[in-house]
Amino acid sequence: MAETLEQYSISKTIKQKSTALKKIGIVGCGAMGQDIALLASSHGIDVVFVDISEEKVSEIINEMGAKLDKIIKRWGLTKSEKRAILSRIKGSADYGILKDCSIVIESVISLNMKDIVPAKQDVFRKIEKTVSRNTIIATNSSTIMISELASVLNHQDRALGIHFLSPALTVKIIEVSRCIQTSNEAFDLVKRFAGMINREVIPVGESPGSVSTRLIVSLINESCQTLMEGLSDVEHIDQTMRIGYGLQLGPFEMADRIGLDKLVIWMDNLYNEFGERKFKASPVIMKLVRAGHLGRKTKRGFYSYDQGNIVKRISEERA
16 A cells, blocks of 8 residues: 555644634544544644543553554654644543534444444434534444434434545545435535545445445455355455556455454445345355454454564465
């Protein structure tokens, strides 16, 4: 993946902070929430986040610091820039920290399919009780209908979807979807936010999966099918799509980056919505998930990893 030091620079964007949009909030600061926080802060925007406990908040701050340390080693981001980025990020277990935000993004992860919608709706309720009438309440979810989450709000015109693609620090687009009642003012504010963080808005209609998730899920599933048929192996299927079609990552590399457990959640949501076989998680994926081989975060998935680098392919060992 081609990256440049410019992507992590704060000097050229800090003056954008003079705009009225000065602070965003994030609820659920896992890997994606952290990337969104770092991205916004590196462009001069104050960020506050909510997670389950003060201990977890401290852990998250340390994890973001470690991510910046990796960027320092690879791209020469200075320690003073790291301090400046982290100084604009505050966390708490109390939703009250969100009260002055212009936009709050829900990024909660749940591995329990039955609980995922109620859990996110509960987050929406808690956000609305805390923020002002004009605050945008958004979700980073890509496979749940925004209208379903927004149905619990008193003011549904403020709700929309803001889907950051992984890795959010380098991918230059975000998908923005409206619910039935989303106002033009809410959409315009999110477009302004996207401009502040140097991202292009891809407007999409309300549908589970948007564009990116539906296409990548189908590609990964079909790649698993070709693997099961013995047509080719993991490495060469990835090479075909990377080199032959110019993808930054092959389908199996992408699956490992996303996280196979997260991928199954996406697939289950899409399959339940559309009932189409192409969205049903492949037996290959399910076998790895049941074994706890979830991709990069467990250091083993379709590939094995050491310090983030691929060291072994699934074709070199018994799956």
